[in-house]
Amino acid sequence: MSLTVKDLTKRYGDRTVVDRLSFGMPGPGVYALLGTNGAGKTTSIRMMLNMLSRDGGEVLWNGEPLDISRCNVGYLAEERGLYPKYALMDQLLYFASLRDVPRAEAKRRIRYWAQRLEVEEYLYPSAPAQTGRRGLLGGSAQREKPKRPDQLSKGNQQKIQLMAALLSDPELLILDEPLSGLDPINTDLFKGIIREEIEAGKYLIMSSHQMATVEEFCTDLTILDRSRTVLQGHLNDIKKGYGRVHLQLKTEEDAGPYIAESGAQIVTRKEFEYQLKVTGQEQANDLLARLTRAGVTVVLFNLREPSLHEIFVETVGGESDA
Numbered sequence: 517m518s519l520t521v522k523d524l525t526k527r528y529g530d531r532t533v534v535d536r537l538s539f540g541m542p543g544p545g546v547y548a549l550l551g552t553n554g555a556g557k558t559t560s561i562r563m564m565l566n567m568l569s570r571d572g573g574e575v576l577w578n579g580e581p582l583d584i585s586r587c588n589v590g591y592l593a594e595e596r597g598l599y600p601k602y603a604l605m606d607q608l609l610y611f612a613s614l615r616d617v618p619r620a621e622a623k624r625r626i627r628y629w630a631q632r633l634e635v636e637e638y639l640y641p642s643a644p645a646q647t648g649r650r651g652l653l654g655g656s657a658q659r660e661k662p663k664r665p666d667q668l669s670k671g672n673q674q675k676i677q678l679m680a681a682l683l684s685d686p687e688l689l690i691l692d693e694p695l696s697g698l699d700p701i702n703t704d705l706f707k708g709i710i711r712e713e714i715e716a717g718k719y720l721i722m723s724s725h726q727m728a729t730v731e732e733f734c735t736d737l738t739i740l741d742r743s744r745t746v747l748q749g750h751l752n753d754i755k756k757g758y759g760r761v762h763l764q765l766k767t768e769e770d771a772g773p774y775i776a777e778s779g780a781q782i783v784t785r786k787e788f789e790y791q792l793k794v795t796g797q798e799q800a801n802d803l804l805a806r807l808t809r810a811g812v813t814v815v816l817f818n819l820r821e822p823s824l825h826e827i828f829v830e831t832v833g834g835e836s837d838a
């Protein structure tokens with residue numbers, strides 16, 4: 517299976533909001549769509565899924581135009597995508613039926629994902645108490661009403677939406693900001709599920725502002741800035757291209773004068789912990805030699821490739837909130 521996005525373009529009036537976006541996934545894995553706010557990520561995703569008209573370009577899944585009514589695609593929208601006033605279970609069964617999942621199988625999958633995502637209490641309202649307990653409860657226990665999305669927190673709505681996206685066991689899973697607004701426990705829960713989907717050989721497209729998270733998962737990426745592709749490729753190749761010019765240094769005393777002498781640039785500093793930019797190995801060695809000669813205790817000296825966060829900020833000129 518393969519995914520090809522070619523020259524995807526969207527205009528609003530005379531403003532181009534997605535400008536000839538092209539990328540491909542020849543095999544399974546995670547493709548990241550990154551970008552500044554308003555760069556065009558959600559618009560691109562919605563065009564890919566035919567939820568938004570295009571002004572140009574095509575999206576091919578196995579060489580055929582991607583048709584969400586025929587292809588098994590799961591989509592987790594950035595915005596809330598549930599009907600607020602309808603019972604959650606009814607909506608999940610409806611979404612499963614749209615993907616031709618037989619009702620009994622859909623119920624089995626809902627039960628499974630409800631357990632995994634810890635949302636059983638919203639989907640399976642408790643039954644009335646049995647005779648024995650009813651006595652204790654004074655006989656007034658009543659069956660709870662099925663829950664609706666507007667009765668759930670944002671995070672729990674997101675869980676139900678992820679369930680809806682996974683119910684058909686999709687081959688292609690598109691996750692728009694999947695972790696935004698989740699607490700650390702639920703972030704780990706989502707990450708675990710994403711990891712399982714990757715291990716199962718799925719094709720995932722993920723948009724996110726959380727660079728560290730994207731870096732955990734993605735192999736290839738596109739960075740968009742104001743509608744244009746400004747960086748694209750294999751994450752490891754991109755990192756190699758930048759070289760080892762980021763130096764993390766922690767000392768027990770002030771290293772400022774020696775850093776200045778070596779010509780290294782301080783990017784950030786917190787007490788005696790420095791993030792530096794050096795020209796390369798030679799300058800880093802020179803700094804280490806100066807520190808050693810001066811008897812400064814070095815606790816950490818890590819010459820490394822840039823993180824995705826640093827690449828992002830450098831590429832888009834520090835205009836993002838990533």
Ligand SMILES: Nc1ncnc2c1ncn2[C@@H]1O[C@H](COP(=O)(O)OP(=O)(O)OP(=O)(O)O)[C@@H](O)[C@H]1O
Pocket residue numbers: 528533551552553554555556557558559560
């Ligand atoms: N219906 C519309 N009419 C006019 N402009 C629009 C419309 N929808 C989106 N835009 C514009 O298109 C651009 C891209 O928006 P989009 O939501 O795709 O960005 P994004 O990269 O997903 O941003 P964010 O990270 O903030 O969610 C934005 O400048 C936005 O204002």
